[in-house]
Amino acid sequence: MIYLPANSLFMRVAIIVSDHKDWTAQALLASFSAKGIDAFFLNFSDLLASIAGGQSFSCAGVDLLNLDAIVVRDLGRRGASDVAFRFEVLQALQEKGIAIINPPQAIARAANKFATSRALHDAGVATPRTAVTTSVKEAGRAVHDFKKAVSKPLFGYKGKDIVLLQDGSDLDQARLEDILESQGLVYLQEFIALDSPRDIRAFVVDGIVLGAIYRLAPPGQWISNLARGGRAAACPLTKELVELATKAASAVGAVYCGVDLLETGRGLTVIEVNATPSGKGIFEALGVDVTVAIASYVHQNCYLRGR
Ligand SMILES: Nc1ncnc2c1ncn2[C@@H]1O[C@H](COP(=O)(O)OP(=O)(O)O)[C@@H](O)[C@H]1O
Ligand SMILES: [Mg+2]
Structure with missing residues (x-):
């Protein structure tokens, strides 16, 4: 007889990540474990697709068709060819019924700033010229x-x-x-000029804004990414911010994303959407662990194949 923990769902979820020490990847792993879900890391540099009779897809020996869901933290990349290959594999797995979070179409749309600008405009979301x-x-x-x-x-x-x-x-x-x-x-x-340059990063999961931070550019600078020395501070959630961030997430088709906005004299404007965002900045600034909501989404929506 096989012993099954009471909360076990037999879900198998792969987290695609190239750096196992990544804060968000580690937090995802912990959030899935807390739900009794069998989650583990895969690095897509170990991907193998073969077409011989049937089609098979494996990564480090794991048969990807046996998974319930794949959560993409980062696809890894070296050049245009392997990015195209990795996307095609995600697309194939999605077609074969594996839930891919974020969907490959959303990752592609958010990664390409022109595609994002178009999607935002089509959805009626304010975005700079x-x-x-x-x-x-x-x-x-x-x-x-x-x-x-x-x-x-x-x-x-x-x-x-x-x-x-x-x-x-x-x-x-x-x-x-x-x-x-x-x-x-x-x-x-x-260019949106601001007296004290800062942007707003709002984190959306499943249509809900979980929190937002200001990112203040270092003195004398105007680029405010945390990776460029920006400083995070709590940002209140206004009706306008919540509405724009959720609309932007749905415009690119992302289950979870970071939406970057700037303040203008005529209200907020969305400059970009990130479909593989880090959860670290918002956790450090607000104590909000967005991976808990991502794991809940997968738990509730992606258990497609009973075993
Ligand atoms: N149109 C703009 N006007 C003023 N500042 C901007 C504008 N676009 C981007 N920035 C600044 O540059 C940063 C990075 O731009 P962003 O479009 O978010 O690209 P990335 O994908 O590199 O984060 C923003 O967080 C903001 O501080
Ligand atoms: Mg950005």
């Missing part, structure tokens, strides 16, 4: 229109390689040309 182009001439026109523009890598994260470009500056024109030369395209967003 944006121009994306491969043309130096059009890029110059957009900077002229915006007066000050923020250039961001299309697949950027953690505030990396973000550049402020000012209309009329020869140096910035040369920078713009460099970006187009090296990346092939430029994503430009209207």
Whole structure:
């Protein structure tokens, strides 16, 4: 006879992560364990797909088709080919009935800042004016229109390689040309000037805003990511913030996400959505462990295959 703990659901959940020490991955593991769910880490660099008679998908010897759910903390990446491969595998697993959190379509939409801007606009969520182009001439026109523009890598994260470009500056024109030369395209967003630069990171799980923090840019800086030295402070949840953050989450199709917003003279505006966000900053600032809500969501919604 097999002994089963009273709270065991026989759910098997893989947490996809490349750094096992990652705070959010560890917190997810603890939150699943607390629910009696068998959760474990997999690193997608060990992925194998084979098509020989049938299709099989394994990672470090684990048959992925035997899982109930996969929670993506980070897919890991080296180049365009393996990112495409990893997404295709997630897509295949989803088609075969494995719950993928966040859904691969949501991760892809949030990772691509142009796709996010479009989704936000389509959903009627306030977002700064944006121009994306491969043309130096059009890029110059957009900077002229915006007066000050923020250039961001299309697949950027953690505030990396973000550049402020000012209309009329020869140096910035040369920078713009460099970006187009090296990346092939430029994503430009209207710069939102603030006296004391800060943004708001709101954390949404299953349509509920669990908390929000201000991220205050270091003195003399305007990029406020925690990874760039930003400081977290509690941010009150207003009706406007809750409405925009939940709409932004649903616009990209994310079960859980971090929504970044800026304050303007005419209310809040959403600058981006992160579908593989860290839960560490919000835990340290507010004591809110978002992984508990993620585990509850999976517990309630993803037990598809009884064993
Ligand atoms: N349009 C903007 N106007 C002013 N500051 C911005 C703007 N866009 C981004 N920033 C600043 O840069 C940071 C990083 O931008 P974001 O779009 O969130 O990209 P990332 O994916 O790198 O976090 C933001 O947290 C904010 O501090
Ligand atoms: Mg951001």
